[in-house]
Amino acid sequence: MTTIDRPTLDRIARPSGTMAMVAMDQRESLRTMFADAGEPGAGDATLVDFKRAVARELTPLASAFLVDRDFGLRDIVDDGLVAPGCAVIAAADALVQEPGRIVEDTELDDVVASPEFSLQGIDAIKLLVIWRRDARRAERVDLARRFVELARSRGVLSVLEPVVRATREELDAGTWDGEAAIREAARELSATRPDLYKVQVPLGGRASHDELLAECRLLDDAIATPWVVLSQGVALDTFPAAVRAACEAGASGFLAGRALWSDVVGASDVPRALLEVSVPRLAALGDIVDAHGRPWREAAAAKGLL
16 A cells, blocks of 8 residues: 555644543444443434534544544534544444444454545544454454554554453463453554554553552553553543553553543433533543643654654
8 A cells, every 4th residue: 555644643632742532433332331321222313413412512622533434423524513623533443243242353344444435534543453362363463554554545543442352261261361461462463553552451440550550651661652541441430540540651641432421321411411521521631641641752752653
């Protein structure tokens, strides 16, 4: 693929060079969240309406907004619901996921990867990779590499999001070590040089500040690029402390969904709930990354990329 000029990470960063980004690319998992909140059988329109509301209320405080093509990307972008100054990240992953279950595997979305797919108004693409210690490790490295090359060929940034999972053999033998797996995946997949690496919080954020800081420093050593944390698996009330520890260890911020809006799903007045609950959370998290995050240029320089 031919490489063309692309934006830098300034495109998805705050003026400080750190990142406070909102993830709204959940698909069937969002439908499950509605069911858990008392709305079983939520239709596609319900999911799209929720994503549109999140875009309207949260993007004025976000440096970037991640959304999928299945539920709202084009409508949200074309209708101007993303605030000026907030970048747009499009999900480029096709998910293997049964209703009510977790994502089991991913591949590049053929539609987004097609040259005919319009990236007008889109600054970056994101790929979720489910990583396991199994016979398909080389395939996943190749998938990540193809994704990075795709982004470069289309003139947009690449955000790579590996999520680690245990194999059945590891669970049966009691040998699974999640923190070691997160680092191992980081060494393996960040070597493909995405513009940004999105990573799980070590220990699920359930540890003291010193313990989290130590684990995040090991993670920083393992990642070859600037990085941010995601919020999946971290409790709402502990995510801010987890973000601070990660930032103090070298992270440039976060790209989070559930930690911002999960308890708003199913609210009788979603826009009001977002304003009262989610906006203050995002503002506070933005203050944390500005105070403690490593600006992406410093991170890139420290890793020999500038």
